[in-house]
Amino acid sequence: MKRAVVLYFTTLIVMLPLDFLFLGVIAKNFFQSQVGPLLGDVRIIPAAIFYLGYPIGIVIFASYGAGQNWQQALLYGALFGIFCYATFDLTALALLKGWTWPVTVVDIIWGAFVTGTSATLGLLLANLVLRPD
Numbered sequence: 001m002k003r004a005v006v007l008y009f010t011t012l013i014v015m016l017p018l019d020f021l022f023l024g025v026i027a028k029n030f031f032q033s034q035v036g037p038l039l040g041d042v043r044i045i046p047a048a049i050f051y052l053g054y055p056i057g058i059v060i061f062a063s064y065g066a067g068q069n070w071q072q073a074l075l076y077g078a079l080f081g082i083f084c085y086a087t088f089d090l091t092a093l094a095l096l097k098g099w100t101w102p103v104t105v106v107d108i109i110w111g112a113f114v115t116g117t118s119a120t121l122g123l124l125l126a127n128l129v130l131r132p133d
Contacts, residue, residue, distance in 0.1 A: 006129050007063050011055040011122030018114050019051075027106065034103045038096060055118070057084070062119035068127060070120050077119025078112040085111025 023031070032039065062077035089104040 003126065003130060004059060004064055006126045007059045007122055008055055010125035010129065011058050011063065011118050012052075014121040014125070015055055015058070015114060015118040016051060018117065022110060022114065027110070030106065031103065034100045035098055038098050054084075055122075058115055058119050058122070062115070063123040063126075066119075066123055070123055073119040073123040074116045078116030080119075081111035081113070081115025082108060084115070 058077060058080065061080045063073045066073040066076065085108045089099075089107045092099040093101065093104050
């Protein structure tokens with residue numbers, strides 16, 4: 001149980017700044033130019049639920065079962081990210097008139113990267129924290 005809790009928090013502290021940097025700085029203009037009319041003000045409660053909940057999925061489906069194997073965490077994290085982000089993006093592409101293919105592709109690639117990176121670095125940090133003295 002202790003390992004799962006440590007993995008959760010280390011994954012969270014990796015994922016949050018990465019995603020905020022990507023969405024708020026790196027890709028902000030891209031998303032604005034592609035789907036700007038669909039974007040509104042951030043709703044804090046749904047965003048908080050996502051950011052507190054998604055790392056649970058990363059831990060369960062990618063890093064917890066990886067043990068000390070960061071390559072396995074990377075692979076399963078990237079796959080988990082692809083499936084999760086593809087679910088959202090392809091649904092949005094199917095249902096929202098203004099959603100675009102470029103946003104779909106970029107976001108799915110980002111999902112693979114941020115989830116794989118968060119699983120891997122979260123695992124490595126947890127291993128450092130839990131290292132026997």
